[in-house]
């Protein structure tokens with residue numbers, strides 16, 4: 001047996017499978033980084049395996065954050081009380097002054113560390129110098145979906161639009177067959193990237209079997225700009241350019257009409273709901289209940305810490321389960337099972353990896369976390385799913401396993417010196433503050 005063979009026994013295993021099955025006093029057996037058995041603890045053989053006893057804890061899949069800009073963690077709290085468009089102008093000024101491969105690596109390490117400690121095991125990230133994000137992710141032990149950025153104005157990486165396709169192709173070549181990396185193309189948005197460049201990015205991602213992701217229908221101003229420029233709304237614009245489909249991930253989708261929701265559903269396009277970012281930038285309320293009703297695969301994201309000020313997927317889960325109750329007047333608008341699925345299996349589906357990730361089932365990769373329920377806010381516990389959605393928080397995550405390897409143990413990251421990282425990021429403060437003066 002290999003060294004990674006282990007059995008983890010927990011008070012509850014919340015599988016996040018299709019039926020959202022919960023196993024009381026359950027266990028998960030792992031061999032060579034994959035789950036080989038799941039069931040009641042007495043039924044799982046432990047001979048020869050390392051056994052982790054997690055009594056008083058819930059075992060569940062690692063969270064999948066489907067929209068992030070980890071490197072932007074360097075700018076947390078820098079620009080406040082502005083809506084998206086003027087906010088972006090200031091953000092871009094700071095990024096242009098500060099970002100290079102080294103600072104992008106530092107920002108990625110900071111953001112990805114925050115994510116791992118909170119139980120995120122896979123993240124889709126859109127940022128400059130994506131290969132630095134990959135280096136940080138591999139060193140830390142988190143899976144990452146990222147790739148070439150497309151942006152028509154001069155980029156914060158100093159590159160011009162005419163070399164972006166070559167950059168993106170080089171990214172695909174660099175990460176080929178890496179099980180920790182999902183490569184794709186990530187144009188910024190329909191208002192910052194021309195139809196020609198949106199389509200060339202999609203031709204590349206499709207030819208390489210990757211995903212294609214952009215910000216879409218985030219604000220009313222964006223819808224108005226695209227309507228004025230192209231004579232059609234954002235989702236119709238994407239549809240006309242053949243940029244919807246099961247390989248497409250659209251972040252935000254806050255302002256949609258019924259025809260756009262129908263286009264997303266019919267094409268199998270995936271949506272990332274970012275409730276904290278949408279609230280703080282006053283972007284609006286995404287029509288999540290209508291998207292779910294139409295059969296759209298809705299996933300969850302934090303967006304960057306520059307807009308939401310942290311990368312807390314537990315907050316995203318709780319907001320996804322509560323906001324829409326208030327906006328619709330329907331207390332069952334998004335159920336706890338739906339909210340938890342958005343943060344786990346729906347993300348795996350959007351990555352084309354539902355056979356590998358997103359639930360605790362035999363045959364899948366052993367990406368799972370332990371959540372402490374031996375705490376005042378967890379008792380008495382009637383339903384683990386309800387607890388995870390409404391009462392749990394990132395401070396309850398004690399252990400994180402990725403591909404069967406423990407990355408976080410008792411709240412401590414095993415793959416990096418967090419103290420040194422915090423000091424290095426904090427030391428950037430004067431330079432960053434000066435950049436927007």
Ligand SMILES: [Zn+2]
Pocket residue numbers: 067068069215251303304
């Ligand atoms: Zn974003």
